Amino acid sequence: MGLFQWIKRLFTRAPEKPYGVSPFPPGTGPSRLIVLRHAEKTGDKRNPHLSLPGKRRAENLVAYIPATFGQPQFLIAVKTSKRSRRPVATLEPLAAALALEITAKLDDDETSALVRTLRNNPRYRGKVGVISWRHSELPGLAAALGAVTGAYPKRWDENDYTTIIDITYQGNGEVWAKRLQMPF
Numbered sequence: 001m002g003l004f005q006w007i008k009r010l011f012t013r014a015p016e017k018p019y020g021v022s023p024f025p026p027g028t029g030p031s032r033l034i035v036l037r038h039a040e041k042t043g044d045k046r047n048p049h050l051s052l053p054g055k056r057r058a059e060n061l062v063a064y065i066p067a068t069f070g071q072p073q074f075l076i077a078v079k080t081s082k083r084s085r086r087p088v089a090t091l092e093p094l095a096a097a098l099a100l101e102i103t104a105k106l107d108d109d110e111t112s113a114l115v116r117t118l119r120n121n122p123r124y125r126g127k128v129g130v131i132s133w134r135h136s137e138l139p140g141l142a143a144a145l146g147a148v149t150g151a152y153p154k155r156w157d158e159n160d161y162t163t164i165i166d167i168t169y170q171g172n173g174e175v176w177a178k179r180l181q182m183p184f
Contacts, residue, residue: 147177
């Protein structure tokens with residue numbers, strides 16, 4: 001092993017184990033979740049909408065999500081507030097293209113309620129879904145969904161709109177999660 005590889009290995013922290021533990025008992029919950037942050041803000045804290053680059057990102061998801069992860073069967077976003085409707089707006093083009101409704105009933109700090117809903121509602125059983133959330137709560141959401149530490153940022157950077165966490169439930173209690181970057 002060369003010096004460069006040794007230094008890279010020293011500073012690259014891999015997950016302690018390659019899989020997490022599912023919050024969904026066998027026979028419950030979704031088969032796969034694509035978790036992402038809402039698209040770009042306008043820069044004006046009083047503006048709850050997406051910026052023009054954010055609208056483009058949301059439109060790019062229409063082709064990218066199905067081509068990369070398969071066609072989702074449900075969409076979930078954080079509930080709209082006076083300060084932000086960006087999580088819902090991020091999924092609107094995808095919802096229109098796939099003729100799906102966006103479920104947006106929970107606040108971004110209600111991760112336990114989201115996990116319970118995904119576990120207990122047969123509507124989500126064995127399905128593929130996309131979740132659009134706010135960045136500050138995304139690490140906690142990924143952990144609650146069973147992603148192993150290292151598969152998601154410990155702290156989601158304020159300027160990161162491209163990271164996606166792909167979480168797959170194996171059916172045996174294991175969760176495989178990986179971090180990807182949108183190519184746009």
